[in-house]
Amino acid sequence: MHTGRRYSPQEFFKWTFRDTLWILLIATVPTALYYFGWHFLALPWQPLALLGTGLAFIVGFKNNASYGRIWEARQIYGSVINDSRNFAFLVRDTAGGKQSPIVKQLFYRHFAWLTALRYQLREPRNWENTSRKSNQEFLRTHYRIPEWDGKLEEVLGSYLEEKELTYILSKKNRATQLLALQSEQVAVLKKEGHINDIQWLELQQGIIRLIDDQGKAERIKNFPYPRNFASVTTYLMFVFILLLPFGLLREYDKLGEGTFLEGYSIWLNVLFSTIVAWAFHVLDTIGESSVNPFEGSANDIPITQISRMIEIDMRDMLDETSLPQPIVAENNILM
Numbered sequence: 001m002h003t004g005r006r007y008s009p010q011e012f013f014k015w016t017f018r019d020t021l022w023i024l025l026i027a028t029v030p031t032a033l034y035y036f037g038w039h040f041l042a043l044p045w046q047p048l049a050l051l052g053t054g055l056a057f058i059v060g061f062k063n064n065a066s067y068g069r070i071w072e073a074r075q076i077y078g079s080v081i082n083d084s085r086n087f088a089f090l091v092r093d094t095a096g097g098k099q100s101p102i103v104k105q106l107f108y109r110h111f112a113w114l115t116a117l118r119y120q121l122r123e124p125r126n127w128e129n130t131s132r133k134s135n136q137e138f139l140r141t142h143y144r145i146p147e148w149d150g151k152l153e154e155v156l157g158s159y160l161e162e163k164e165l166t167y168i169l170s171k172k173n174r175a176t177q178l179l180a181l182q183s184e185q186v187a188v189l190k191k192e193g194h195i196n197d198i199q200w201l202e203l204q205q206g207i208i209r210l211i212d213d214q215g216k217a218e219r220i221k222n223f224p225y226p227r228n229f230a231s232v233t234t235y236l237m238f239v240f241i242l243l244l245p246f247g248l249l250r251e252y253d254k255l256g257e258g259t260f261l262e263g264y265s266i267w268l269n270v271l272f273s274t275i276v277a278w279a280f281h282v283l284d285t286i287g288e289s290s291v292n293p294f295e296g297s298a299n300d301i302p303i304t305q306i307s308r309m310i311e312i313d314m315r316d317m318l319d320e321t322s323l324p325q326p327i328v329a330e331n332n333i334l335m
Contacts, residue, residue, distance in 0.1 A: 001302045004332035011142075015134050016282055020274075023281065027245040027273040034249045035266050041246055048240070048247035055236050055280060062225070062233055063287035069220055073293035073301045076216045081310060083213055084110065087206035088314045094199040095189060098318050102189070107314050109182055112159040114307040115152070116174040117214055120221075121294035121303060122147035127224040128295040129288055135297060143333035145296045146304050175214055183207050217294070225291045237284055245273040302327070302334040 013020075030041050091106045092098060122145060129135055139145070152174075156165055164181070171177040183204065190200040224230075252269040290299045305327035312323050327334065 001300060001334045002298055002332055003329045003334050011138070012282075014141075015138055016278070016285070018134060019281060019285070020278055023241060023277045024270070024274050026242060027270045027277065030245045030249060031266060031269045031273075034253070034269075039249075042249040042253075043243060043246040045247040045251060048243055051236070051240050051243075052276075052280070055233075055240050058229075058233050058236065059280065059284050059287065062229065062291075063283065065225060065229075066287040066291040069225070070290055070293045070299070070301070073217065073220050076213055076220070077301055077303060077306050079209070079216075080114075080213045081306060083206065083209040084114070084310045085313060087203075087210065088317055090199075090203055090206055092317055094195050094203065096194070102185075102194070104318065106182060106185065107318065108159040109164075109178055109185075110314065111311050112156050112168070113175055113178040113182075113210070114310060115155050115159070116168070116178055117217070118303045118307050119147050119152045119155075120173070120175055121217060122296055124295070125221070125224070125292070127227065127230075128292045130296050135289065138298060139296075142331040143298065143335060144330070145335060146327075148296065176211075179207055179211055179214070221292075221294050230288070233284060237281060241277040241281060244277050245269055248273055296335075298333045300335065304335045 007015075034041055087110065088107065092103055095103050095106065097103065124130065130139070153165065153169055156168065156174075160168065168174050168177055168181075186195075186200060186203045186207070189195045190197070195203070248269050249266065252272075253266045255265040255268065289297055293299070293301045294303065308324060308327045312326065315323050
């Protein structure tokens with residue numbers, strides 16, 4: 001998540017540099033050929049105007065859907081915050097208090113769940129965009145992804161006993177199995193008489209809410225923006241950018257008639273075709289780079305920071321003094 005007022009022009013320039021060069025080349029080649037007499041290359045501008053209008057609607061639809069996915073993901077992790085605090089209050093006040101080893105075990109297993117969940121959400125998918133060269137270059141120079149730098153077993157080792165750690169690492173969906181262990185231990189507490197039926201029911205409801213939060217996050221992670229919509233946008237964008245300079249050749253050639261630009265105004269086609277094509281392409285790229293809110297991009301939901309904040313709050317509930325440091329933004333990027 002970008003925490004600054006805006007991306008700087010330099011950041012935008014570096015991020016779009018490769019694509020801008022291609023767009024500039026596409027605009028320059030037909031313009032140069034037209035200038036040297038290949039006038040048959042000129043296309044009527046009206047069909048391109050219709051294509052551009054339709055493309056604008058498609059890109060707008062895609063960006064609206066992208067924002068919707070980001071906003072839903074933020075709401076989900078807002079629920080994770082609230083449900084974690086509620087669960088912590090219930091555990092502390094029903095299972096023995098701040099000094100109880102059972103309470104501490106349940107708390108630390110919850111930290112392990114937060115960790116396992118964020119590692120799972122940062123796993124790459126084929127449709128995600130972090131592997132693009134422009135995104136990789138921005139990543140290398142501006143921020144890092146903690147889930148890609150460290151190993152899950154090392155982080156979980158600080159929260160779980162060795163036997164439990166070995167058991168969890170043998171599972172496919174580790175976050176789910178950690179919640180299953182929480183439910184199992186709560187059932188044992190009820191069976192041994194440490195909590196009554198009402199307290200058991202409230203704790204189980206707390207675990208169920210956490211399962212719901214996890215399932216909602218996994219739904220966004222594992223279901224991409226529909227590939228048919230994404231594909232048609234890409235193809236139409238390619239056609240529009242490729243044909244745009246051809247459709248403006250005759251118009252810019254006429255622009256200089258009777259003025260000192262006569263014979264040279266055609267070169268304005270390079271500038272303005274590049275600007276228009278760049279604007280369409282960048283808007284589409286912004287939407288594509290924002291559509292997967294857990295992939296590890298600079299526009300992600302800061303699940304690492306949120307997980308650390310929850311851990312600090314819950315440790316504070318136990319009156320622990322050695323609290324981990326909050327995650328802070330690096331070059332205005334908060335993960």
